Amino acid sequence: MDFEIIKTHGYTLISVLNDRLDTNIAPDLKSELVHINSGGERNIILDVGNCTYCDSSGLSAILVANRLCEDAIGTFILTGLQADVEQIIRISMLHTVLIITKTIPEAEELLKEKEK
Numbered sequence: 001m002d003f004e005i006i007k008t009h010g011y012t013l014i015s016v017l018n019d020r021l022d023t024n025i026a027p028d029l030k031s032e033l034v035h036i037n038s039g040g041e042r043n044i045i046l047d048v049g050n051c052t053y054c055d056s057s058g059l060s061a062i063l064v065a066n067r068l069c070e071d072a073i074g075t076f077i078l079t080g081l082q083a084d085v086e087q088i089i090r091i092s093m094l095h096t097v098l099i100i101t102k103t104i105p106e107a108e109e110l111l112k113e114k115e116k
Helices: 026-038 056-071 083-091 104-115
Strands: 003-008 011-016 043-047 075-079 099-101
Touching (some): 003 026, 011 104, 026 056, 043 056, 056 075, 075 104, 099 104
Parallel strands (some): 011 043
Antiparallel strands (some): 003 011
């Protein structure tokens, strides 16, 4: 399995376990995201702390997660960006669209604040 999914109260945490978020795992990630969202989850934290590489299909999966959460009037948070992945996010200008935190605890705290 290329990712770990932990459902907790108020959100689902998806951790990418592979060091590459690319065409090999992005389709599976998209499928998981749609499945989680259709199950009623509206808040998702995606941890890419293990990823040192992300291609356009990885970016597409990230955008799918963001859109699904927005459509459900929820929150999508991307966390754990490594330098190369952060660079591709910035080059793509996605840092202006996405909520990004450095750590999972920061993302959890942000979600708690939004739920108040």
